[in-house]
Amino acid sequence: MAPGTRRTITGFSNPTVKALRSLRDKKHRKREGRFLTEGLRLLTDARECGRLPETLVMATGREPHPLLDALEADVLSAGGEVIETGSEILAKITGKDNPQAVAGVFAEFDTSLDALDRSVSPIWLVAQALRDPGNLGTMLRTGDAVGAGGLILIDDCADPFSVEAVRASMGAVFTQAIAQARWDDFIAWLRRGKGQLVAASLRDAVPYRGAPYAAPCFILVGNESRGLPEEYEAACDLRVTMPMRGRADSLNAAVASAVLAYEVLACLERYPG
Amino acid sequence: MAPGTRRTITGFSNPTVKALRSLRDKKHRKREGRFLTEGLRLLTDARECGRLPETLVMATGREPHPLLDALEADVLSAGGEVIETGSEILAKITGKDNPQAVAGVFAEFDTSLDALDRSVSPIWLVAQALRDPGNLGTMLRTGDAVGAGGLILIDDCADPFSVEAVRASMGAVFTQAIAQARWDDFIAWLRRGKGQLVAASLRDAVPYRGAPYAAPCFILVGNESRGLPEEYEAACDLRVTMPMRGRADSLNAAVASAVLAYEVLACLERYPG
Numbered sequence: 001m002a003p004g005t006r007r008t009i010t011g012f013s014n015p016t017v018k019a020l021r022s023l024r025d026k027k028h029r030k031r032e033g034r035f036l037t038e039g040l041r042l043l044t045d046a047r048e049c050g051r052l053p054e055t056l057v058m059a060t061g062r063e064p065h066p067l068l069d070a071l072e073a074d075v076l077s078a079g080g081e082v083i084e085t086g087s088e089i090l091a092k093i094t095g096k097d098n099p100q101a102v103a104g105v106f107a108e109f110d111t112s113l114d115a116l117d118r119s120v121s122p123i124w125l126v127a128q129a130l131r132d133p134g135n136l137g138t139m140l141r142t143g144d145a146v147g148a149g150g151l152i153l154i155d156d157c158a159d160p161f162s163v164e165a166v167r168a169s170m171g172a173v174f175t176q177a178i179a180q181a182r183w184d185d186f187i188a189w190l191r192r193g194k195g196q197l198v199a200a201s202l203r204d205a206v207p208y209r210g211a212p213y214a215a216p217c218f219i220l221v222g223n224e225s226r227g228l229p230e231e232y233e234a235a236c237d238l239r240v241t242m243p244m245r246g247r248a249d250s251l252n253a254a255v256a257s258a259v260l261a262y263e264v265l266a267c268l269e270r271y272p273g
Numbered sequence: 274m275a276p277g278t279r280r281t282i283t284g285f286s287n288p289t290v291k292a293l294r295s296l297r298d299k300k301h302r303k304r305e306g307r308f309l310t311e312g313l314r315l316l317t318d319a320r321e322c323g324r325l326p327e328t329l330v331m332a333t334g335r336e337p338h339p340l341l342d343a344l345e346a347d348v349l350s351a352g353g354e355v356i357e358t359g360s361e362i363l364a365k366i367t368g369k370d371n372p373q374a375v376a377g378v379f380a381e382f383d384t385s386l387d388a389l390d391r392s393v394s395p396i397w398l399v400a401q402a403l404r405d406p407g408n409l410g411t412m413l414r415t416g417d418a419v420g421a422g423g424l425i426l427i428d429d430c431a432d433p434f435s436v437e438a439v440r441a442s443m444g445a446v447f448t449q450a451i452a453q454a455r456w457d458d459f460i461a462w463l464r465r466g467k468g469q470l471v472a473a474s475l476r477d478a479v480p481y482r483g484a485p486y487a488a489p490c491f492i493l494v495g496n497e498s499r500g501l502p503e504e505y506e507a508a509c510d511l512r513v514t515m516p517m518r519g520r521a522d523s524l525n526a527a528v529a530s531a532v533l534a535y536e537v538l539a540c541l542e543r544y545p546g
Binding site: 147209242245 | 318321322407411414415416417418419420441443444445448482515516517518519520521523524525527528531532535536538539
């Protein structure tokens with residue numbers, strides 16, 4: 001990509017429009033290794049986390065905004081591309097009737113497990129086969145709130161870079177490290193260092209309240225309908241159970257991880273490891 | 274409705290198909306005072322909570338199932354209607370490509386505030402202007418888990434009887450009381466009896482952990498993007514704050530209510546009021 005390019009697109013059939021639009025589709029996103037994010041707030045969050053879009057798409061006729069000017073200047077000076085286009089074309093790209101005035105294309109930034117530094121945070125979230133991108137995004141947001149180091153995705157999870165996940169993360173997709181791994185690789189990596197693996201479970205579990213959590217604590221939640229495989233639960237260092245006073249025997253996955261993460265945070269602060 | 278009717282529908286253009294299908298739309302749902310729920314699990318949850326559908330729609334060629342037989346028998350003996358139809362028509366009604374083999378139409382069962390018995394539970398959830406039906410359904414599910422009495426919806430919330438909310442509630446829409454009210458009416462009702470109103474807040478708040486909660490405790494969360502209006506927060510008996518260790522200054526609404534509800538549950542059990 002040439003440094004600091006700027007151009008205007010006026011045609012719906014422009015191949016760039018098609019390429020940008022295709023990033024809403026997982027297959028294309030994975031092939032390109034890029035994802036699309038919409039809105040000045042998310043893009044500013046990203047910028048403040050040191051992440052700039054490779055391509056910035058702005059609506060012609062937008063309201064001027066100092067944060068948008070700053071974003072544009074940073075993208076250009078980093079050698080990125082700025083595209084101006086009509087709001088109808090922006091709507092086509094984002095798939096929304098009333099798109100925000102700006103969108104950006106980012107390179108995906110999955111981290112390998114080996115690149116994670118588990119010493120940077122006492123809490124890590126781990127999701128296994130989570131299928132709902134909204135749940136994934138919400139977990140990222142919760143992770144940011146409790147000061148987690150990142151989110152580790154085990155087995156086949158929803159795409160953390162999908163539009164829904166990025167939106168639900170409220171910018172946390174840019175603050176949290178994200179790693180994807182198979183279970184065996186995750187366990188091998190975990191056991192090479194310090195780390196307590198904790199799962200909410202109904203089997204052989206202690207009450208979650210005041211359980212003996214230890215940092216770095218890896219909080220594992222399973223698939224929305226099947227939960228965790230029994231062998232995964234068995235591999236955990238600690239199985240905890242939350243009160244279930246009604247008919248249901250489980251919580252929403254994002255809710256369960258949040259209740260647990262706040263409990264771990266409180267316990268670790270009371271008795272720092 | 275004639276007691277125990279049973280009929281078969283074979284035509285896509287049958288007016289009943291159109292009427293059932295229209296229940297996916299909020300306007301029609303409100304006019305009819307009925308909502309559609311899909312799947313044997315949800316329908317069995319409802320039945321076990323003493324709620325039977327007025328109309329049960331079953332796919333011809335479905336797999337037999339004892340719970341489905343029990344449901345059918347109960348609906349018929351309660352004077353309801355059983356409709357059998359092809360899976361393509363069921364797909365048209367539910368709007369899903371692979372519908373489950375059964376769906377039911379229930380009468381909505383909003384409770385008025387005055388019909389709520391606040392003494393039945395130490396915890397109640399209150400949502401103000403919550404727009405996401407998934408969040409509403411998740412709050413119902415959490416309410417069930419903590420043994421809450423119900424969910425009170427203030428101002429213009431998403432519809433708790435929408436397909437998304439019912440699905441996210443995992444059956445809790447049938448176990449939790451649901452009331453809808455304007456703010457002024459809610460406050461007037463609340464102050465006519467015992468009840469502590471608690472909100473997560475950044476203003477004039479105490480740490481949420483171990484705060485002086487008192488039963489019956491009403492946990493209030495606000496709109497996903499705007500939060501609670503300042504005057505609503507000011508009307509609360511207790512404002513609590515949760516640690517925010519990252520960039521974000523808030524949690525997902527369903528997550529915030531759950532973290533708070535589990536804290537209230539733990540505190541009330543330790544120091545029963």
